[in-house]
Structure formats: C-alpha cells, structure tokens
Amino acid sequence: MxxxxxxxxxxxxxxxxxxxxxxxxxxxxxxxxxxxxxxxxxxxxxxxxxxxxxxxxxxxxxxxxxxxxxxxxxxxxxxxxxxxxxxxxxxxxxxxxxxxxxxxxxxxxxxxxxxxxxxxxxxxxxxxxxxxxxxxxxxxxxxxxxxxxxxxxxxxxxxxxxxxxxxxxxxxxxxxxxxxxxxxxxxxxxxxxxxxxxxxxxxxxxxxxxxxxxxxxxxxxxxxxxxxxxxxxxxxxRISALDIPEEKPMAVALADAVRAHSDFSRVVADNGGPKAEMIAGWIADELGASVDYVLSLAASVDEQSHDDVLADLKDGEWAAFQSKLKEPGRDLSEGDFVVDAWSTAEQPHVPATLAARLTAVGQVRRVREVRALKGFRRYSADADLIPADLSIEGRRKPTFPAIEMFGEGIFLQFDEQFLESWEQHVEVRRRAGILVQRRTETPWGDRLDVPEARYVALHTIAHLLIRRLAYASGYSSASLQERIYARTDRSDPTAGILVYTAAGDAQGTLGGLVRLGDPERLVPLVLAALDDADVCSNDPVCIESDRQGASSLNLSACHGCSLVSETSCETANRLLDRQLVLGGRDVPGLLEGVLTEIRGGTSC
Structure with a gap:
C-alpha cells in the first residue's frame, strides 16, 4: 500500500x-x-x-x-x-x-x-x-x-x-x-x-x-x-483548561470548612430539631458564616457530589486570578502562570467612569493551556456524541487527542457591586431575556453559556478589545482567544475577561500582548475599542436590531462592529449586543458614560 x-x-x-x-x-x-x-x-x-x-x-x-x-x-x-x-x-x-x-x-x-x-x-x-x-x-x-x-x-x-x-x-x-x-x-x-x-x-x-x-x-x-x-x-x-495552580472560590472553601467542622455532624443528625440551630450558630460564629447557610448545607448533605466540591474549570481559574490580583505589582513567581497586576483606582489617567466599572487588570506574562478533543458529532449538534477513543473496554482509560499551548494575555476584572446594581434595571433584564429565550428555543442552545446580562456585555467587550488589539499587538485576530468569566449562579459570582494568545511554540509568548497591558497603553486601547463600537457601518440598522447572527442569537452586533474570527470566540460569534455595553434607547449600557466623559474633556 x-x-x-x-x-x-x-x-x-x-x-x-x-x-x-x-x-x-x-x-x-x-x-x-x-x-x-x-x-x-x-x-x-x-x-x-x-x-x-x-x-x-x-x-x-x-x-x-x-x-x-x-x-x-x-x-x-x-x-x-x-x-x-x-x-x-x-x-x-x-x-x-x-x-x-x-x-x-x-x-x-x-x-x-x-x-x-x-x-x-x-x-x-x-x-x-x-x-x-x-x-x-x-x-x-x-x-x-x-x-x-x-x-x-x-x-x-x-x-x-x-x-x-x-x-x-x-x-x-x-x-x-x-x-x-x-x-x-x-x-x-x-x-x-x-x-x-x-x-x-x-x-x-x-x-x-x-x-x-x-x-x-x-x-x-x-x-x-x-x-x-x-x-x-x-x-x-473539544474542551480546554488553563494549567494554573488550583484555587478554590471563597464560597467553596467556606462550605468545605463548615462541613469539616467537628460539630457539623451534630447539625446534620438533628437537622430540623431544636439543637440544630444552636449548634449551627456556634459554627457560624467561628467561621464567619450565617446560621441559615450552615443549616442549608446540612439539609443538602445527602445531595452533595464530587462535582459540588470541586470547582468548575472556570471557577478555579477565576479564584486563581483573584489570588494574583490581591497583591498588585510585579509577579516574581516562576512556572506556567505568571501575572502582574495593577488597580485602576491607583492610576490617575483612568477615567472615573471606567475605574468605577473596571477595577483591576492582570498582565498574564505566561500561561499554559491544554486543549483536548473529547469526541465529535455529525449532521446536527443534538446528535449522539462519538468519543475520540472507540476501544473503551472498561479495562483501560480512554485516550483523547490533546495539545499544550503556551501564551500570554490580559485579564480584566470588573466591579461586582456595580454589575449587580446594573443588572437590576428592568430594560437590561428584558434585553438579555431575549437571548435567554432564544437559547432555550434552539435545539443545541444548551451547549452555550446562559446569556445573562453580564455575560453578554462582557462577551461583547472582549470582542471589541480583540478587534482593537489585533492592530497593535502584532498578532492576528485569529491568534487571539477569549475566556469569559461571567456567571451569577456559581458559588462565587464571576465578572472578568481574559484575552490571550496561545501557540505550540515560543510564538505565543513574544510579549506583544502583555506589553499592551501596561496602564498607559491599555486604557487608550479600551477607549479606542469603545469608540470603534460607538458607530457601526451598518447603523442605524445594526444598533436598532434585536435579531442578527446564526439562529438570531445576536442583538446589536454584526461583522462591521463586533464579530471576530469564530475560532477566537467561545460561542462562535453568538450572544453579543452593543446596546448592553454602550447603551441604546432605554437600555443603560455597562460602560455607558465612559466615552461622554472623555469627549467632554472631564478626565485626562
């Protein structure tokens, strides 16, 4: 042959x-x-x-x-x-x-x-x-x-x-x-x-x-x-994970501490009884939790599984970034996860409206990502999943194709309190609810993230930033990747963006992206990205639209303003909306007012 x-x-x-x-x-x-x-x-x-x-x-x-x-x-x-x-x-x-x-x-x-x-x-x-x-x-x-x-x-x-x-x-x-x-x-x-x-x-x-x-x-x-x-x-x-020191979210660590307390078994045994609340009060006072929280853990002890204890991949990554951002400055650690952090509140040239929303930035000097192919489907996304190893006999572990990539990136952390307040607006909830409903009606929609308002807004910001970084970083837009941390149903709510590049050789760590994470470079880039999105070549059609993209899973977002290479996006250019970022009609945007402050000359 x-x-x-x-x-x-x-x-x-x-x-x-x-x-x-x-x-x-x-x-x-x-x-x-x-x-x-x-x-x-x-x-x-x-x-x-x-x-x-x-x-x-x-x-x-x-x-x-x-x-x-x-x-x-x-x-x-x-x-x-x-x-x-x-x-x-x-x-x-x-x-x-x-x-x-x-x-x-x-x-x-x-x-x-x-x-x-x-x-x-x-x-x-x-x-x-x-x-x-x-x-x-x-x-x-x-x-x-x-x-x-x-x-x-x-x-x-x-x-x-x-x-x-x-x-x-x-x-x-x-x-x-x-x-x-x-x-x-x-x-x-x-x-x-x-x-x-x-x-x-x-x-x-x-x-x-x-x-x-x-x-x-x-x-x-x-x-x-x-x-x-x-x-x-x-x-x-396929599935990918950043190879970082595993960190537990604070809520998971607190739950583990409560369950490990010597008196927790007494609360479980007397759950609903007169002694349960008293003993739960002892545990709560000692660990800094609420009595209701301890009682709720005791009531659901039989429902806990391995997946409830171990943080999800993104939860662990979010906790690891939080750990790095707690101590701003140069990271002198070694290994495959090196992050330099700085706070926007300490930078005088950051506009006040932007600093109120964007709290901290991490310059990821080195990160290792592993991507694996779990299996594949044919014809439709709801067809049966065929594993990448078809010789599974129960006697050995399956083998999945994988690659390791080394890269660099920029991590943006947004203010949780501001996001919670913004999400309470009726028009914001209504706008995001359009995508939530369409995701439910799409047969393969369960494979996408839940398009909460914060997810759609941060996802769109990531796309705007990728489009702008492609001009200044030396990397093509297809070489840049995104990772969105925006969930409220997790043990600890997440609100952040990671834009990074990864390659199988030294190309992924040339420093062109990390360099742009410096305060004097990143802030103008963010403002330029917002300015680019303020006017789309397809406006007013685009900004007034609520039905664009595959399966109408985009609102005000098109190729002229928000879309990037599909390989760069977690959801293949879906769940995007400029109105939730910049505002529109009666919808207040997450970063609304930032461009107004700059154009009005109220901040340097």
Whole structure:
C-alpha cells in the first residue's frame, strides 16, 4: 500500500482535522480514525490534572511531531481513504476498486485518468455515523417507471459511470450515475431529497468508515445524502483548561470548612430539631458564616457530589486570578502562570467612569493551556456524541487527542457591586431575556453559556478589545482567544475577561500582548475599542436590531462592529449586543458614560 505523506500543524490534529474528520489532501479524501489506531510509543502524554478531573479517568496524548522533512520511518498518524467510491476524470468510470501498479495502490484508472473521490456521502441523522453511498444499489433503485425487471436484476458492476448530462441544465439534475448494462440513469438531485435513502431501502451500518460492521449492529436512524466536505459532517467537541495552580472560590472553601467542622455532624443528625440551630450558630460564629447557610448545607448533605466540591474549570481559574490580583505589582513567581497586576483606582489617567466599572487588570506574562478533543458529532449538534477513543473496554482509560499551548494575555476584572446594581434595571433584564429565550428555543442552545446580562456585555467587550488589539499587538485576530468569566449562579459570582494568545511554540509568548497591558497603553486601547463600537457601518440598522447572527442569537452586533474570527470566540460569534455595553434607547449600557466623559474633556 502506497503511503501519502503530508504535514499538519499540531493544533490541527485536535480540530479541524481531528478524529472523525474528513480531510482533502493532494487530491485524496481521507478520514482520521479514533485514537485506538494511534501508535502510543510515538504519542507523548500531556499532563493537566485540572482537565483530567473534568473529563474523568483518561489519558491525554499529543500527536507525533518531527522537525525538518518527514522520512520513511518518521512517526505519524494513520488516515483512511474515504469515500472509497471514485470516478475517473477521463473515462467517467465509477467504482470502488483502486488502480494497481505492480501490486501497489495508485490513484489512476486503467485508462490512465486520475480517480476523483465522489462528492456525496451518507451521514446518520442522529447516530453520528458516516458511510459511503452504495452507488450501484442507489443507481438501480427508485420509484419511477424506469425501474424495470432488467434494472432490478442488473449485475453490470463494472459499467457504472458518473457523467454530466448537458441537456438537463445546471445543478444536481445534470450530474447523473448511469449504468452501461441496463441503461439506468439517475440524477443526484434525487439523492438529496427528504427521506431519499430511506425510501431506497439503504440503511445505516451503525459504524464509522474505519470500523468493521458487527452482525445485528444496524442503526435505526435514517441516512441523509450530504456533500463530503459539508461543515455539519464534523462538529468537534473539544474542551480546554488553563494549567494554573488550583484555587478554590471563597464560597467553596467556606462550605468545605463548615462541613469539616467537628460539630457539623451534630447539625446534620438533628437537622430540623431544636439543637440544630444552636449548634449551627456556634459554627457560624467561628467561621464567619450565617446560621441559615450552615443549616442549608446540612439539609443538602445527602445531595452533595464530587462535582459540588470541586470547582468548575472556570471557577478555579477565576479564584486563581483573584489570588494574583490581591497583591498588585510585579509577579516574581516562576512556572506556567505568571501575572502582574495593577488597580485602576491607583492610576490617575483612568477615567472615573471606567475605574468605577473596571477595577483591576492582570498582565498574564505566561500561561499554559491544554486543549483536548473529547469526541465529535455529525449532521446536527443534538446528535449522539462519538468519543475520540472507540476501544473503551472498561479495562483501560480512554485516550483523547490533546495539545499544550503556551501564551500570554490580559485579564480584566470588573466591579461586582456595580454589575449587580446594573443588572437590576428592568430594560437590561428584558434585553438579555431575549437571548435567554432564544437559547432555550434552539435545539443545541444548551451547549452555550446562559446569556445573562453580564455575560453578554462582557462577551461583547472582549470582542471589541480583540478587534482593537489585533492592530497593535502584532498578532492576528485569529491568534487571539477569549475566556469569559461571567456567571451569577456559581458559588462565587464571576465578572472578568481574559484575552490571550496561545501557540505550540515560543510564538505565543513574544510579549506583544502583555506589553499592551501596561496602564498607559491599555486604557487608550479600551477607549479606542469603545469608540470603534460607538458607530457601526451598518447603523442605524445594526444598533436598532434585536435579531442578527446564526439562529438570531445576536442583538446589536454584526461583522462591521463586533464579530471576530469564530475560532477566537467561545460561542462562535453568538450572544453579543452593543446596546448592553454602550447603551441604546432605554437600555443603560455597562460602560455607558465612559466615552461622554472623555469627549467632554472631564478626565485626562
């Protein structure tokens, strides 16, 4: 078997060319099998305890790498040829057979023409399975008068052709599969019709292209004919974590201290009894908690789980940033998490209206991020999740593809009290409620963060800042990432933004982003970002809109003012609104008044 050698960036082995993805390389169509096909000897393990705790017992491995040109013995990843059906660009012959040259595979037909992979494949609607369209079977099926006895019993397997019928006009009606034996001809337009493959009796095999079908393992879901390169054929489920010293939020630490108190078991035992409140008062006085808080923990002790004790990934990161911001100044620590902090209240050139909302800034000089591919879905976001390791037998831990990235960034912390007061405005709640309702109505909406008012506002600010930083940092906008900390339903409410860049080499730590985190540089950048968003090229349509973007999950936000590269955004350019940042009509903006103060000359 002849091998095709092709170099990929390390990050591409997670997405977009990760397990289960169809890749076009050198005229070939390939698909990446699951990690059970990886040679573990050449796939180094990536360590990140925080991420493993989130995924469960597993092993994170990085794809093999090499420097210079790949040689014959250079380790790499295996990719399967898919689809197996091809047509000749010269004679139009359609078949599953491959050309042979002295026993080796070659991409040429017997006539000398190149073999081209078929454009359409069959994907399962709910099971996330993928397979070839059985073109010979499909060509001889149908419900028209042309399906005669000669067609049904045709055995001319080597006389199938993929041709263009010029008399049929343009589009899929002109592309036809013809049989030279029975003269049956069928256009591809019949393949993409609703329930087309089901009516033809073609069923899902219930496996991925690199798997052997098992007896009786027939999937009951229907197949759909789609283009092999369609975006919906591969929806990666990836997760990332910053490798930082794990910190517990204060509320979690307090809850742990209450549960660990020597008298807490007596409160649980007498919960609801006359002694419970008295003993809870002792614990509350000693630990600085309220009596009701201690009693509520005792009442829910049977409901506590491992996930309730361990902070969520973002909760731990938020707590770690809080720890760094408590002591402003240069961070002389070593390791993969170095943050220099400064307070806006101590900077005389920060406008008063901005300082009342933005309280502290952290210059993240070094941070390590680990990204892992958990699995993938096909056709729709609510289809079954296919794990990245399909050989899970219970005797070993699954292996997930992962990469480690090193980078730098800027962290912005916003004032919690101001946010709480701002969120109480009726118009702010109504504005955010529009997105909350649409998220509920969207089938895959539960995969997005809850669009609370603070989340939408801080998310939009992050996008405005990324657009401005792309001009000054030396990084492209696609190289910048965001991480939004904006939840009120957590043990400790969060209100912050991290804009960072990460790369698999030294490029992610060149210092261009951290340099812009200095007070004399960052404040003008923030003001410039707000000024850019104040007027959009699509105004007044954009600023007055409440229905933009995919599934109408954006309000006043478009490509002219707020959208960035989808790879940079946590939610693929959704849940954005300029009105909640700058204000509009009767909606007070989170940063409303900042530009007015600057333009009025009331602050330097």
């Amino acid at each position: 002849q091998r095709i050698r092709h170099d990929l960036r390390l990050s591409e082995t997670v997405t977009p060319f990760g397990v289960g993805a169809v890749v076009d390389i050198r005229g070939e169509s390939l698909i990446a099998p699951d990690t059970s096909w990886w040679d573990k000897r050449f796939a180094p393990e990536v360590h990140c305890e925080r991420l493993v705790e989130r995924l469960g017992p597993c092993v994170l491995r990085e794809a093999p790498t090499h420097s210079g040109r790949a040689g014959k013995d250079t380790a790499g990843l295996l990719y399967w040829r898919f689809p197996t059906w091809r047509f000749c660009e010269r004679c139009s012959a359609l078949s599953q057979r491959s050309g042979k040259d002295r026993g080796k595979w070659t991409n040429k037909c017997e006539c000398g023409g190149m073999l081209i992979p078929m454009r359409y494949v069959a994907v399962c609607e709910k099971g996330s399975h993928l397979q070839d369209v059985p073109w010979f079977m499909w060509a001889h099926r149908g419900h028209d008068a042309g399906v005669t006895e000669a067609v049904r019993f045709c055995r001319a397997y080597k006389e199938l052709r993929f041709v263009r019928a010029s008399k049929a006009g343009e589009g899929l009606r002109s592309l036809r599969v013809e049989c030279g034996g029975c003269r049956r001809s069928r256009p591809l337009s019949e393949l993409v019709m609703k329930e087309a493959l089901t009516r033809d009796g073609i069923k899902c095999r219930g496996v991925q292209p690199w798997q052997e079908p098992l007896p009786g393992n027939i999937c009951e879901h229907h197949l759909v004919g789609v283009q092999r390169g369609a975006t919906g054929n591969y929806i990666a489920e």
